[in-house]
Amino acid sequence: xxxxxxxxxxSYFTSMTGYVFIAFFLCIIGIYYVAYNLVGxxxxxxxxxxxxxxxxxxxxxxxxxxxxxxxxKQKTDQLLYTSPLSPTSIIxxxxxxxxxxxxxxxxxxxxxxxxxxxxxNIPLKIAYGxxxxxxxxxxxxxxxxxxxxxxxxxxxxxxxxxxVVMLITVLMSGIVEMFPKDxxxxxxxxxxxxxxxxxxxxxVMHNITISLSLGIIGETILMVIYFIKPxxxxxxxxxxxxxxxxxxxxxxxxxxxxDLSAVIYYISIVFLFLFLTVQSIKKSRxx
Amino acid sequence: xxxxxxxxxxxxxxxxxxxxxxxxxxxxxxGFLGPNGAGKSTTMNIITGYISSTxxxxxxxxxxxxDQPEEAKKCIGYLPxxxxxxxxxxxxxxxxxxxxIKKVKRSDKNKMISDIMNMTKIADVSERLIKHLSKGYKxxxxxxxxxxxxxxxxxxxxxxxxxxxxxxxxxxxLIHSLSKNHTIILSSHILSEVSAICDxxxxxxxxxxxxxxxPENLSKHIGGSNxxxxxxxxxxxIVQNALSxxxxxxxIVYEESNQEGIVKLTIYTGEEIDIREDVFFALSxxxxxxxxxxxxxxxxxxIFLELxxxxxxxNQGEVTDQEEAxxxxxxxxxxxxxxxxxxxxxxxxxxxxxxxxxxxxxxxxxxINxxxxxxxxxxINxxxxxxxxxATDQKEAENHVSDL
Numbered sequence: 249x250x251x252x253x254x255x256x257x258x259s260y261f262t263s264m265t266g267y268v269f270i271a272f273f274l275c276i277i278g279i280y281y282v283a284y285n286l287v288g289x290x291x292x293x294x295x296x297x298x299x300x301x302x303x304x305x306x307x308x309x310x311x312x313x314x315x316x317x318x319x320x321k322q323k324t325d326q327l328l329y330t331s332p333l334s335p336t337s338i339i340x341x342x343x344x345x346x347x348x349x350x351x352x353x354x355x356x357x358x359x360x361x362x363x364x365x366x367x368x369n370i371p372l373k374i375a376y377g378x379x380x381x382x383x384x385x386x387x388x389x390x391x392x393x394x395x396x397x398x399x400x401x402x403x404x405x406x407x408x409x410x411x412v413v414m415l416i417t418v419l420m421s422g423i424v425e426m427f428p429k430d431x432x433x434x435x436x437x438x439x440x441x442x443x444x445x446x447x448x449x450x451x452v453m454h455n456i457t458i459s460l461s462l463g464i465i466g467e468t469i470l471m472v473i474y475f476i477k478p479x480x481x482x483x484x485x486x487x488x489x490x491x492x493x494x495x496x497x498x499x500x501x502x503x504x505x506x507d508l509s510a511v512i513y514y515i516s517i518v519f520l521f522l523f524l525t526v527q528s529i530k531k532s533r534x535x
Numbered sequence: 536x537x538x539x540x541x542x543x544x545x546x547x548x549x550x551x552x553x554x555x556x557x558x559x560x561x562x563x564x565x566g567f568l569g570p571n572g573a574g575k576s577t578t579m580n581i582i583t584g585y586i587s588s589t590x591x592x593x594x595x596x597x598x599x600x601x602d603q604p605e606e607a608k609k610c611i612g613y614l615p616x617x618x619x620x621x622x623x624x625x626x627x628x629x630x631x632x633x634x635x636i637k638k639v640k641r642s643d644k645n646k647m648i649s650d651i652m653n654m655t656k657i658a659d660v661s662e663r664l665i666k667h668l669s670k671g672y673k674x675x676x677x678x679x680x681x682x683x684x685x686x687x688x689x690x691x692x693x694x695x696x697x698x699x700x701x702x703x704x705x706x707x708x709l710i711h712s713l714s715k716n717h718t719i720i721l722s723s724h725i726l727s728e729v730s731a732i733c734d735x736x737x738x739x740x741x742x743x744x745x746x747x748x749x750p751e752n753l754s755k756h757i758g759g760s761n762x763x764x765x766x767x768x769x770x771x772x773i774v775q776n777a778l779s780x781x782x783x784x785x786x787i788v789y790e791e792s793n794q795e796g797i798v799k800l801t802i803y804t805g806e807e808i809d810i811r812e813d814v815f816f817a818l819s820x821x822x823x824x825x826x827x828x829x830x831x832x833x834x835x836x837x838i839f840l841e842l843x844x845x846x847x848x849x850n851q852g853e854v855t856d857q858e859e860a861x862x863x864x865x866x867x868x869x870x871x872x873x874x875x876x877x878x879x880x881x882x883x884x885x886x887x888x889x890x891x892x893x894x895x896x897x898x899x900x901x902x903i904n905x906x907x908x909x910x911x912x913x914x915i916n917x918x919x920x921x922x923x924x925x926a927t928d929q930k931e932a933e934n935h936v937s938d939l
Contacts, residue, residue: 251635
C-alpha cells in the first residue's frame with residue numbers, strides 16, 4: 249500500500265496535475281478571502297468556504313480522472329493486479345494519495361483564519377468547524393470521482409461523468425423543491441425507478457429472469473406498501489432525493505454546528521464508494 | 536510447480552479457453568504456441584490472476600490463484616503482451632516501485648535491481664524516462680520487471696516482440712540462463728523461437744489443447760508422411776504414368792513450373808518406406824532425367840499449420856498468421872519453406888476434402904497413439920542421417936539469424 253501511495257503522490261507532482269489543482273484551489277479561495285475578509289472586513293471565514301464549495305465540481309474531476317483510468321489505458325493495471333497486493337490496498341493507497349494532495353491545499357487554507365486574528369476577534373471554532381466540514385465534503389467527492397474513474401479507461405469520460413454527477417449533487421437541493429410531494433406521484437416515480445434498475449441489471453448481466461423477477465418483486469412491494477399505508481409515501485420523493493444532495497449536509501457546519509449525522513454521512517459515502525471501486529475492479533476480472 | 540486444471544474462459548458466447556489442463560515441473564521451459572486469438576494471452580492472464588476463469592483451477596506451488604492470491608502471486612513474475620511500464624518514471628524508479636509492490640526486502644533491493652539491469656542490459660538507460668525509450672528497450676524493461684524478486688515461475692507473453700535479431704538472441708540466452716533457477720512459460724506465434732528456447736511445446740488453437748511434446752519429437756512424430764521433392768525433365772503425363780506403379784506412394788502433388796519441359800512434384804509416402812531407388816529407375820526407364828531430388832520431413836511450421844488448420848473455416852486472422860509463420864520460416868529455413876509453402880497449401884486442400892472428418896476426429900488421437908506406438912520403433916528406424924541433417928539445419932538457421 250505504501251509503495252502505491254508513494255508512487256501516486258509522486259506522479260501528481262511529476263505531472264502538472266497536483267500543482268494545477270493546488271494553485272487553482274488556493275487562487276479561488278484566496279479571491280473570496282480577500283473579497284470577504286480582507287476588503288469586506290467580515291470576521292466569518294466560513295462564508296469563504298461556503299462560496300467556494302462549487303470548486304469541488306470543477307476540481308475533483310481533474311484530480312480523480314486519471315487515478316484508475318490511466319492505469320487501464322497504459323495496461324499497468326496488469327502489473328498491479330498480478331502483484332501480491334490485494335485490490336483493497338491498491339485502492340486505499342491511491343485514495344490516500346489524492347487525499348494527501350487535497351490536504352496539502354487545505355493545510356494552507358487553514359492558516360487563513362489565523363491571519364485574520366491580528367485584526368480582532370474571530371469565531372475560530374466556527375471557522376475550523378467549517379474547514380472540517382469542507383474536508384469531509386472533499387473526501388466524499390474524491391471517493392465518488394475515484395469510483396467513476398475505475399469504470400472507464402478514458403480520462404476524458406471519467407472527468408465528464410464525474411463533473412455531471414457532482415453537478416447533480418450540488419443542484420439537487422434546488423431540484424428537490426420542485427418534486428411533487430403527494431403519495432400517488434411518489435408511487436409512480438418509484439415504480440419508474442424500479443423499472444430503470446431492472447433495465448440496468450439486464451444490460452449489465454444479460455439475464456432476463458433475474459431482471460424480471462427483480463422488477464416484479466420491487467413493484468409488488470411498492471404496491472403492497474401503498475395499499476397498506478399510503479401516508480408512508482408522503483414527501484418520500486423529496487426525502488429520497490435529498491439523500492443524494494451531498495452538499496446540503498455541509499450547510500450545518502457553516503452554521504457552527506458539528507452535526508454528527510453529517511460526519512457519519514460523509515464517512516459512509518467514502519467507504520461506500522471505496523467499496524464499490526474495489527468491487528468494480530474485482531468484477532472487471534470476471535467479464 | 537504449476538498445475539492448471541480444466542480451465543474454461545467464456546466471453547459471452549465466445550469460448551476463449553476451452554477445457555485446458557497441463558502441469559509443469561520446476562526448471563522447465565514450456566512454450567505456448569498458437570495463431571493469433573488462440574487463447575495464449577487469456578490463459579496467461581488467468582494463470583497470473585489478472586482475470587478470472589469461468590471454470591477450472593490454477594495452482595502455483597500448492598497455492599490456488601483464486602483462494603490464496605497473495606502467496607500464489609508472489610511466486611509469479613509476469614511480462615504481459617504490452618509491457619506494463621509507467622512512461623513518466625525512469626527505469627530505476629520503475630524497478631524500485633516494482634520491487635516495493637513485490638515486497639522485496641529493502642536490504643536486497645538495490646543489489647537486485649542493478650543485477651537485473653545488467654542481466655537485461657538496460658543499465659545504460661537506467662536514468663532515462665521510460666517514455667523516451669524505444670520499443671525494444673521497453674520490452675527489456677518489462678522483462679526486467681518480471682524478474683524482480685526472482686519469482687520461481689516466470690510467465691512471458693511474447694518476450695521477443697519488437698526486438699531486433701541481435702537482441703532476440705540475447706533475450707533467448709537470457710531466458711536460457713534464467714531457466715536454471717526459474718520455471719518459465721512463454722508464448723509465441725513464432726515457431727523457430729519456440730523450438731530454439733523451449734524444452735516442451737504446447738500447441739493450442741481456438742482455446743483448445745492440441746498437442747504437447749518436445750520440439751524434436753513433434754517434428755518426428757506428427758509428420759506421418761515423408762515427402763520426396765523432385766524436379767524431372769520431361770512430360771507430365773509420362774512422369775505420372777511412370778510413377779503410378781510404385782508401391783507406397785500415398786499422394787503426388789504437382790507444382791507449377793515456370794521452366795518449359797520441367798516437372799516439379801512432391802511425392803508423399805507412408806511412414807518408413809524409401810522409394811528413392813524405385814523413383815530413379817522408374818523415371819530412367821522412360822528417359823526422364825531427375826534434375827533434383829530432396830527428401831523433406833515435416834518441419835515445425837508444417838506441423839503447426841496442419842494442426843491449427845483442421846477447421847475448414849480459416850478466418851482472416853489465421854491467413855495472416857500463416858504468412859507470418861511462413862516469413863519467419865524463410866529466415867530460418869529458406870529453402871524448405873519456399874518449396875513447401877505451395878505444396879502444403881495444395882496438399883492441405885486436397886487432404887482436407889478427402890478426409891476432413893476423419894482427420895478432425897482422429898487428429899488428437901493420432902498424435903497420442905503415434906507417440907506411443909512409434910516412439911520405440913522410430914528411434915530404431917529413423918535414419919540417423921536425417922537427424923543429423925535436422926541438427927545442421929538448425930545450426931544453419933541460427934547462424935543465419937545471427938548474420939542478420
